[in-house]
Amino acid sequence: xxxxxxxxxxxxxxxxxxxMLAFLTASHALLYKPSRRPPAVPxxxxxxxxxxxxxxxxTPKRTLSTHPKIKPDGTIHHLxxxxxxxxxxxxxxxxxxxxxxxxxxxxxxxxxxxxDMTLPEMERWVExxxxxxxxxxxxxxxxxxxxxxxxxxFDEMSDLSKSFRLLLKEHARITVLGLNSIHQSKDGTRKxxxxxxxxxxxxxxxxxxxxxxxxxxxxxxxCALNCQFCLTGRxxxxxxxxxxxxxxxxxxxxxxxxxxxxxxxxxxxGEGEPAHNLDNVLRAVDAMTHEQGLQMSPRKVTVSTSGLxxxxxxxxxxxxxxxxxxxxxxxxxxxxxxxxxxxxxxxQPLMQTLREVFPRRRGQQRKVMxxxxxxxxxxxxxxxxxxxxxxxxxxxxxxxxIQFNWHEGSEFEGSSExxxxxFQRYLSGKGMTVTIRRSRGDDEMMACxxxxxxxxxxxxRMKVPPRYAQAVSRTGSTA
Numbered sequence: 001x002x003x004x005x006x007x008x009x010x011x012x013x014x015x016x017x018x019x020m021l022a023f024l025t026a027s028h029a030l031l032y033k034p035s036r037r038p039p040a041v042p043x044x045x046x047x048x049x050x051x052x053x054x055x056x057x058x059t060p061k062r063t064l065s066t067h068p069k070i071k072p073d074g075t076i077h078h079l080x081x082x083x084x085x086x087x088x089x090x091x092x093x094x095x096x097x098x099x100x101x102x103x104x105x106x107x108x109x110x111x112x113x114x115x116d117m118t119l120p121e122m123e124r125w126v127e128x129x130x131x132x133x134x135x136x137x138x139x140x141x142x143x144x145x146x147x148x149x150x151x152x153x154f155d156e157m158s159d160l161s162k163s164f165r166l167l168l169k170e171h172a173r174i175t176v177l178g179l180n181s182i183h184q185s186k187d188g189t190r191k192x193x194x195x196x197x198x199x200x201x202x203x204x205x206x207x208x209x210x211x212x213x214x215x216x217x218x219x220x221x222x223c224a225l226n227c228q229f230c231l232t233g234r235x236x237x238x239x240x241x242x243x244x245x246x247x248x249x250x251x252x253x254x255x256x257x258x259x260x261x262x263x264x265x266x267x268x269x270g271e272g273e274p275a276h277n278l279d280n281v282l283r284a285v286d287a288m289t290h291e292q293g294l295q296m297s298p299r300k301v302t303v304s305t306s307g308l309x310x311x312x313x314x315x316x317x318x319x320x321x322x323x324x325x326x327x328x329x330x331x332x333x334x335x336x337x338x339x340x341x342x343x344x345x346x347x348q349p350l351m352q353t354l355r356e357v358f359p360r361r362r363g364q365q366r367k368v369m370x371x372x373x374x375x376x377x378x379x380x381x382x383x384x385x386x387x388x389x390x391x392x393x394x395x396x397x398x399x400x401x402i403q404f405n406w407h408e409g410s411e412f413e414g415s416s417e418x419x420x421x422x423f424q425r426y427l428s429g430k431g432m433t434v435t436i437r438r439s440r441g442d443d444e445m446m447a448c449x450x451x452x453x454x455x456x457x458x459x460x461r462m463k464v465p466p467r468y469a470q471a472v473s474r475t476g477s478t479a
Contacts, residue, residue, distance in 0.1 A: 113176055114173065122140065146295075191206075191446035194245075200238060201453075213262065213264055219268055219280070229410065235454055241277065268301075298319075309345050327388075335347060370392065373448075374423065375404055376412070378471050380419050401434065403439045405439055408454075
């Protein structure tokens with residue numbers, strides 16, 4: 001048998017001619033029959049995509065190349081890593097502006113009022129404007145506020161260079177209040193009056209007690225709230241005090257009486273509504289509690305408000321000092337008469353705010369202090385006590401019952417001792433913490449609600465609700 005090769009196929013040729021026809025037929029079918037193999041993939045088909053490894057933008061992209069790399073010494077390395085940084089997205093660069101120059105607080109003569117500044121502000125002033133080292137500001141701050149120093153002249157600042165003290169004398173001043181008078185009551189309470197630069201007098205009260213001494217400071221000259229039972233509210237509003245004017249009430253008192261008794265507590269319950277001057281009150285509290293300043297404990301500083309809700313929230317966020325709220329009524333009708341601010345911030349929104357704010361952050365005040373002045377036949381009944389219990393439900397709180405202190409022109413009378421104690425017993429029996437604040441210095445008009453002096457212009461008296469008409473005798477005009 002012979003073998004033939006055709007188109008890449010090998011065939012065996014038969015020996016007999018009779019089989020030649022069958023052979024040719026089979027070979028033709030083999031050679032020309034269409035292939036059953038699957039068609040080849042066209043070269044234009046896209047290759048299978050392979051997921052790429054994700055890299056951070058800062059990671060350089062490394063590629064290997066077999067292209068010869070020539071080193072400085074002439075040798076060739078055929079495998080050399082090409083390290084090229086990944087392209088970074090092009091963003092337009094933000095334009096940075098330098099901070100504005102610091103503008104210190106100035107008096108009418110152009111001198112810097114040192115106690116109106118915080119420590120960071122004083123550092124900027126000393127460094128940027130006076131051209132001194134930053135640590136000089138800390139030295140100056142300590143001379144102003146350290147309890148053992150409390151300097152009132154630059155000559156006392158012995159560790160400051162003479163040139164720096166001369167510079168301070170030329171450009172700055174220490175004190176902003178002038179001591180006007182000191183009055184003392186039979187129980188040892190003292191009232192200090194201070195002259196303001198632009199005229200006017202504010203009052204501060206020093207209250208000694210067993211185991212502590214409390215200073216009651218003013219935050220404003222006069223008050224805009226027109227509370228009907230308070231003399232200060234009847235004097236009207238003149239202006240808010242600066243940070244220095246608030247802080248100096250404590251500084252002067254410490255200088256005058258620090259050797260007799262250490263001031264352990266500060267309360268913002270003098271003239272004015274602290275929440276109406278919150279910026280300066282917060283800065284003053286910072287100076288009082290600063291570890292390099294007057295070193296008062298934040299738990300020994302209490303700021304009182306009549307219930308301004310936005311300011312309560314801000315104070316709770318920004319200050320570690322305690323908060324007290326003047327309540328004085330258990331329903332909106334009565335409170336809107338006694339305290340007109342209730343027409344803007346009613347009792348229910350106020351209570352809800354306090355439920356959300358208290359207890360405050362760990363290590364801070366757990367219970368808000370409610371102040372409640374006791375007015376005969378107005379807010380001192382057993383029913384008032386029950387309403388007070390319902391009103392404050394869910395609010396972590398303490399109640400401070402305050403004796404009413406009479407002043408000229410007032411139409412109210414204070415509750416009797418027996419009524420106050422009965423009120424206290426009922427609330428205490430329901431699990432509340434209740435104290436009674438006895439009057440101090442009322443014989444010399446220095447007790448709670450007696451500060452300030454009536455002028456020719458006074459805010460109008462509020463109209464008495466009909467059901468309280470029998471409890472008061474009207475002596476002024478109504479609104």
